[in-house]
Amino acid sequence: xxxxxxxxxxxxxxxxxxxxxxxxxxxxxxxxxxxxxxxxxxxxxxxxxxxxxxxxxxxxxxxxxxxxxxxxxxxxxxxxxxxxxxxxxxxxxxxxxxxxxxxxxxxxxxxxxxxxxxxxxxxxxxxxxxxxxxxxxxxxxxxxxxxxxxxxxxxxxxxxxxxxxxxxxxxxxxxxxxxxxxxxxxxxxxxxxxxxxxxxxxxxxxxxxxxxxxxxxxxxxxxxxxxxxxxxxxxxxxxxxxxxxx
Amino acid sequence: xxxxxxxxxxxxxxxxxxxxxxxxxxxxxxxxxxxxxxxxxxxxxxxxxxxxxxxxxxxxxxxxxxxxxxxxxxxxxxxxxxxxxxxxxxxxxxxxxxxxxxxxxxxxxxxxxxxxxxxxxxxxxxxxxxxxxxxxxxxxxxxxxxxxxxxxxxxxxxxxxxxxxxxxxxxxxxxxxxxxxxxxxxxxxxxxxxxxxxxxxxxxxxxxxxxxxxxxxxxxxxxxxxxxxxxxxxxxxxxxxxxxxxxxxxxxxxxxxxxxxxxxxxxxxxxxxxxxxxxxxxxxxxxxxxxxxxxxxxxxxxxxxxx
Numbered sequence: 001x002x003x004x005x006x007x008x009x010x011x012x013x014x015x016x017x018x019x020x021x022x023x024x025x026x027x028x029x030x031x032x033x034x035x036x037x038x039x040x041x042x043x044x045x046x047x048x049x050x051x052x053x054x055x056x057x058x059x060x061x062x063x064x065x066x067x068x069x070x071x072x073x074x075x076x077x078x079x080x081x082x083x084x085x086x087x088x089x090x091x092x093x094x095x096x097x098x099x100x101x102x103x104x105x106x107x108x109x110x111x112x113x114x115x116x117x118x119x120x121x122x123x124x125x126x127x128x129x130x131x132x133x134x135x136x137x138x139x140x141x142x143x144x145x146x147x148x149x150x151x152x153x154x155x156x157x158x159x160x161x162x163x164x165x166x167x168x169x170x171x172x173x174x175x176x177x178x179x180x181x182x183x184x185x186x187x188x189x190x191x192x193x194x195x196x197x198x199x200x201x202x203x204x205x206x207x208x209x210x211x212x213x214x215x216x217x218x219x220x221x222x223x224x225x226x227x228x229x230x231x232x233x234x235x236x237x238x239x240x241x242x243x244x245x246x
Numbered sequence: 247x248x249x250x251x252x253x254x255x256x257x258x259x260x261x262x263x264x265x266x267x268x269x270x271x272x273x274x275x276x277x278x279x280x281x282x283x284x285x286x287x288x289x290x291x292x293x294x295x296x297x298x299x300x301x302x303x304x305x306x307x308x309x310x311x312x313x314x315x316x317x318x319x320x321x322x323x324x325x326x327x328x329x330x331x332x333x334x335x336x337x338x339x340x341x342x343x344x345x346x347x348x349x350x351x352x353x354x355x356x357x358x359x360x361x362x363x364x365x366x367x368x369x370x371x372x373x374x375x376x377x378x379x380x381x382x383x384x385x386x387x388x389x390x391x392x393x394x395x396x397x398x399x400x401x402x403x404x405x406x407x408x409x410x411x412x413x414x415x416x417x418x419x420x421x422x423x424x425x426x427x428x429x430x431x432x433x434x435x436x437x438x439x440x441x442x443x444x445x446x447x448x449x450x451x452x453x454x455x456x457x458x459x460x461x462x463x464x465x466x467x468x469x470x471x472x473x474x475x476x477x478x479x480x481x482x483x484x485x486x487x488x489x490x491x492x493x494x495x496x497x498x499x500x501x502x503x504x505x506x507x508x509x510x511x512x513x514x515x516x517x518x519x520x521x522x523x524x525x526x527x528x529x530x531x532x533x534x535x536x537x538x539x540x541x542x543x544x545x546x547x548x549x550x551x552x553x
Contacts, residue, residue, distance in 0.1 A: 013485065014504055017371045026368075037486070094349055097340065116336075119369050119485065119508075123352035124331070128308070128340030137415045138308050140337035143479075153419070157480070158333050159254065159261065159431070161423035165416050174336070177486050178479060209349020209383075213362060213375045218511075224518070224528045229537030232546040235517065236553065238533060243515045245494040246437070246461070246553070 001056035001147070003047040004104055005080065006114040006126065008036040008090075009064055009071045013119060019215045026120070026215070035071050038115025040078065041182040042175035046145055047113050048079040049180060054147065056110075057081045061103060063088055063096045069198065076193035077185035083198040093121075094209035097129030102204045104134060109170060111152065116141055116174045124174065131172040139171060143178035247275035250319045251296070252311075252329035252338070258286030262394070262434050263330035267387045269294045269395025271328040274358055279402065280318045282306050288402035295398040300407035307416040308334075312341030317409030319346055319382070331386035332433065339386045348382035355391040355512070369485055369508035389433050390491045391512065424480050429464040432483065437463035438492045440483060440510075441471070444499015444520065444539050448476035453543045454498060460550035461496070468500045484509035499539045502527020519543070 011017075012032040020027040035044075047058045060075045061084040062068050072083040086099045104112055112134075117124040124140070131138035141157040152167045157176060185193075227235040239246050249271040253264040260268070260281075271277040272295045279296045281289060283304020291299055300321075302314040315338065319327050327342055329335045331353040343350040355373070356364040363385060367374045432438065439458040445451065451465075458465045465481060472482035483490050485505040491512030498519045500506060507530050510516065518531040521538045528534050535542050 011368070013369075013508075015368075017368045019372070041486075092349070093340070093352070094343065097344070121367055122369060123350070124336040125340045125343075125350050125352045128312075128337055129344050129350075131309070132312060132341040132344035135309070138337055138341070139416070140308070141333055156333075158421075159433075160256065161421065161480075163418055163422075164420040165418050167416055169415065171415075177482070207379070209343065209380050210351055210376050210378055213377055215367070216373045216375070218371075218373065221530060221532070224531040224534045226534050226536060229535050229542050230545075232535065232542060233549040233552070235533055235535060235546065236549040239494065239515065239517070240553070243494075243532065245515045246550075 001054055001110050003058050004109040004112045005044045005047050005060045007039050007060045007062045007075050008118045009033050009068050010036040010119045023214045035074055036115050036118045042179035043113035043115050045180035045183050063090045063099045073193050076196045077189040078183050085200050086203050087200050088203035091208045092210045093123050093125035095206045097126045098206035099203055101130045101133030112172045114174050116176045127172050127174040137167050137171045139173040141176045142173040143176050248324045249275050249277040249326045250324040251277050251279045252315045253279050253281045254334050255285055255289050260289045263332045263389035265294050266392050267328050267330045270387045270392050274326050278322050280315055292401040293397055294395045296402045299402045299404045301404050302407045307414050308337040310411040312338045313411045315342050316345035327384045329386055331388050335386045339384050343384040346382045348384050349378040349380045350384045351376045352386045353388045355388050370511040432464050435464035436493045437461050438466050439463045439496045440466035441498040442468035442500030443470050457543055457547045460547045501525045
């Protein structure tokens, strides 16, 4: 089995969000960057588990500048075999998906795994776009992946509940909770990652489809209104008469 | 400007999230709806201001649906394609965008302002105002964010619509619906009662169910609770579970870690019940009760029943 796992650089979950340049750019000063959790915990770890059991290779790919390399090394430390960095600043989903698809087109991956969304842009857009470029199925919000007699069997979340499906041939998936559990890289993995191949390839110069005009922070909350624990009826009254939500 | 709205149906009726998407599209321009498979009447679309429905084949996979919607957009010469940012929307919006060479603005949370669209970024900690760089645009709407359009009196006409859809590549082996006990599914629920480790064990969830029944709410839980198996995974709301934005979110015995807030910070009103007055959740709450859940919840249930 050969898997391509798409990795995105994301600000740590606890980052205090601030903007700069007239609210047009995310202020990266002092921000700790991590591997996007869904890419790492779910997509990468499941690909590694399957390859460890059945043999094969896990290649990770990211669209980004040299500032992405520490993130790729972290994913290599967790166990990925090779890394590819497509050398372009990521601007939007359309551009990133086109670059990943252009790289994957010349290869023979059994599946391309992504996290269900990034924790900074939250679009859930890239996996389906890669799939359309490659004309293969996209299994969105997949919660498990197994192979039986060479055929991929997956479960996914749907509006109606859970579906168990099979797919023929190459496919793209976006991984949701349930797919795998987080793995902490050990010292041996961290040492080994230093000598694993990290290839930088030129970008295609893919076009963007959207641009961010400006960011905004949500208005501050007015502060919590506390109700006495012995008088929940007052809370119900406030919800009805003041907040008007019931 | 002409729009296509892709409508997902359940039991022949458009889902609530799809009706919101259709209403959103009508604010941008004249909108034609696209459905896949059988519908009841006009699937409820006339009531949100849609006049025409293109009805494509049923039982399609994501790739085929992408082709169906793209072909409809081409036939109608639509500039904007809208669908809900739900499970299916996430599987097909990107496909339609690539087929049409259109930019994608995913998960819009407010009505359109000219050619600018507002969406949440950084897991709800900020918003971004987005514009398209392409002639055509695909826009998906976050469920429960835009609100339902004002009711219209019309009935939509149905036209059969055929397009080259290619072959089906995904085979469904089994489908299971989680038992929601007759409550609204979490992503669509307007009222949610959620509980965390403060409930001390799964045997105490009866208190939460009773409160939810009294409120008419759907139940949810925090991540630790689903991780240790007290509640099923599909009830887990938060960054790694599902993100929801109900009108009312009542959190019982949940401390309010930043990862939990990321999944619920779009809620209109947040009520927190926690015995620890220092629980971080109180900072994000509109209303709060400092008290023991086992003491407060039964009283709160009675107060809701008395309405």
